[in-house]
Amino acid sequence: xxxxxxxxxxxxxxxxxxxxxxxxxxxxxxxxxxxxxxxxxxxxxxxxxxxxxxxxxxxxxxxxxxxxxxxxxxxxxxxxxxxxxxxxxxxxxxxxxxxxxxxxxxxxxxxxxxxxxxxxxxxxxxxxxxxxxxxxxxxxxxxxxxxxxxxxxxxxxxxxxxxxxxxxxxxxxxxxxxxxxxxxxxxxxxxxxxxxxxxxxxxxxxxxxxxxxxxxxxxxxxxxxxxxxxxxxxxx
Numbered sequence: 001x002x003x004x005x006x007x008x009x010x011x012x013x014x015x016x017x018x019x020x021x022x023x024x025x026x027x028x029x030x031x032x033x034x035x036x037x038x039x040x041x042x043x044x045x046x047x048x049x050x051x052x053x054x055x056x057x058x059x060x061x062x063x064x065x066x067x068x069x070x071x072x073x074x075x076x077x078x079x080x081x082x083x084x085x086x087x088x089x090x091x092x093x094x095x096x097x098x099x100x101x102x103x104x105x106x107x108x109x110x111x112x113x114x115x116x117x118x119x120x121x122x123x124x125x126x127x128x129x130x131x132x133x134x135x136x137x138x139x140x141x142x143x144x145x146x147x148x149x150x151x152x153x154x155x156x157x158x159x160x161x162x163x164x165x166x167x168x169x170x171x172x173x174x175x176x177x178x179x180x181x182x183x184x185x186x187x188x189x190x191x192x193x194x195x196x197x198x199x200x201x202x203x204x205x206x207x208x209x210x211x212x213x214x215x216x217x218x219x220x221x222x223x224x225x226x227x228x229x230x231x232x233x234x235x236x
Contacts, residue, residue: 001198001232002037004067004186005225006209011041011049024050025057027221032064034225038087040207042069043076046095052079059083067207069100069130072112081123088120089150089184089207091130099210100187103132103152106140114144121145128184133172138179148182150207153197157188166196173202191215191227195235206232 010027014020028039039062041050058066065086070076071093080088090113092104106113106129117127128148131137141149151172156165169185176183185197186207197206208228215224 001203001236002205003035003225003229003232004038004040004184004205004207005031005036005212005228006040006042006186006207007031007213008040008042008049008209009213011051011054015049024054025061028058028062030221031225032062034222035229036064036225038062038065038067038205040067040069040089040209042091042100043080045071045073045076045093055079055083055085059085067128072109072116077116077119080125081119084123084125087126087128087148089128089130090116100130102154103130103134103137106131106137106144110140110144117145121147128182133168135172135175138172138175138181141176142179142181146181148184148205149176150184150186150205151176151203152187153185153189154187156197157190157193162193162196169197170200173200177202191231194228194231198232198235201236 007024007027010022010024013022043050043055067087067089068080068085069089069091091100120127126147128150129141129146130150133151138149151169156162159165173183183203184205185203189208190211212224212228
């Protein structure tokens with residue numbers, strides 16, 4: 001199972017002071033050296049952390065693969081088509097939210113998402129959709145032409161009774177494979193709760209950010225990545 005390390009909050013620290021450090025580009029190098037299988041960043045409309053400069057440099061320096069989370073904003077989509085990261089994950093975005101709060105609503109936005117997927121794929125970019133673990137959303141993702149789905153594990157991570165949420169994720173992961181989609185997962189995962197998700201054999205990639213960067217403040221980024229890699233490996 002691959003581990004994509006989300007380094008957004010390295011940039012959050014940088015932006016807190018409006019200075020040049022810490023640099024997410026340096027963080028990506030450390031994370032890869034510690035065993036990260038990929039690097040993930042979210043280029044938000046409000047540019048609250050990651051900037052175009054970061055994405056441009058990361059595309060040239062990341063040795064594994066670069067996954068950029070992004071909304072359907074036309075300017076951002078055009079920018080990504082020029083930069084051509086290996087992956088783009090289309091996510092919903094609310095300017096009032098602290099972090100992505102749920103999967104994209106494909107009932108309401110199917111045509112817009114389909115157009116974005118076609119445009120990105122025509123520029124040789126693989127596309128995943130961040131969705132809730134629901135069969136209808138998975139089928140819509142297949143119909144839209146996505147290469148992968150990323151199942152939102154936020155409800156599982158926050159639930160006082162995570163077993164019920166876990167079963168939904170397991171069912172969704174099996175459905176994703178049956179529909180011919182690569183299955184990723186992420187949101188709210190940490191060293192304590194990742195093991196159950198890591199045991200789902202249909203999931204091939206986990207994207208984890210906040211818990212790794214938070215842990216890195218205490219033990220260092222390299223050790224935080226190694227710890228998460230070990231937690232995933234030991235659970236499989």
